[in-house]
Amino acid sequence: MTISVGDKLPGATLLQMGAEGPEAVDLANKLKDRKVVIFGLPGAFTGACTTAHMPSFMRTREAFGAKGVEEVICIAVNDPFALKAWGESTGAEKAGITLLGDPSAALTKALGMDFSAPALGLINRSSRYAMVVDDGVVSVLNLEAEAGVCELTKGEELLAAM
Numbered sequence: 001m002t003i004s005v006g007d008k009l010p011g012a013t014l015l016q017m018g019a020e021g022p023e024a025v026d027l028a029n030k031l032k033d034r035k036v037v038i039f040g041l042p043g044a045f046t047g048a049c050t051t052a053h054m055p056s057f058m059r060t061r062e063a064f065g066a067k068g069v070e071e072v073i074c075i076a077v078n079d080p081f082a083l084k085a086w087g088e089s090t091g092a093e094k095a096g097i098t099l100l101g102d103p104s105a106a107l108t109k110a111l112g113m114d115f116s117a118p119a120l121g122l123i124n125r126s127s128r129y130a131m132v133v134d135d136g137v138v139s140v141l142n143l144e145a146e147a148g149v150c151e152l153t154k155g156e157e158l159l160a161a162m
Contacts, residue, residue: 002112005141009133012107014075014100017084025100027107030073031136037064037072039130039153040113042122044078044086044099052150053128054086058095060155067162069132073098077105077114077125102126115147130158 003009012027030036039057041049054074061072074092076083080101087093105124108114113127130153132140140161142152151157 002143003129003131003138003141005138008137010107010110012102012110014102014107015080016098016100017080022080027100028136030071031133033135034070035068035132035134037069037130037132037158038075039073039128039155039158040075040108040111040126041128041153042125043076044082045089046122048128048148048150049076050086050090053153054090054092054097056150056155057097058090058092058155060159061096063159064155067159071098072096073100075100075102075107075126077102077108079103117147128153130155132158132162 014025014027015022016025041053043049057072064072074097078101083099083101087099102108105114108126113129114124115127116123128144128150130142131138142158144153
């Protein structure tokens, strides 16, 4: 079942790069009593993720902050090493985007957002989504209906839906 508006996000342990290497991040603790934006995408260094999806949230980061969003989080089915390199190469880290890895796709599967495209080398990856989460509960949710498209889930579209 795909996540919906009004649903509480499931608990999950994600990974990010810290000063000493990979660090576990408890998603429930990160969301507690906070308003955040979370967007999911197929993977670091992939086509539309790099040229459209990530840049849209880099452009809108400050505008989300003006609407009370404390953090913008990108979740991808990648290891934290790849996400760190991607965050540096795209400028996402400097733009204030938090990159969290879901390497086993556990959260992605729990959200009902997993897909595989073996011909492209994408196995157990995340479909494209963007959401506003208030204290762990989804208040706004945009999902792409078509694979390979990044329109409804761009930062500008989510910002307009708030």
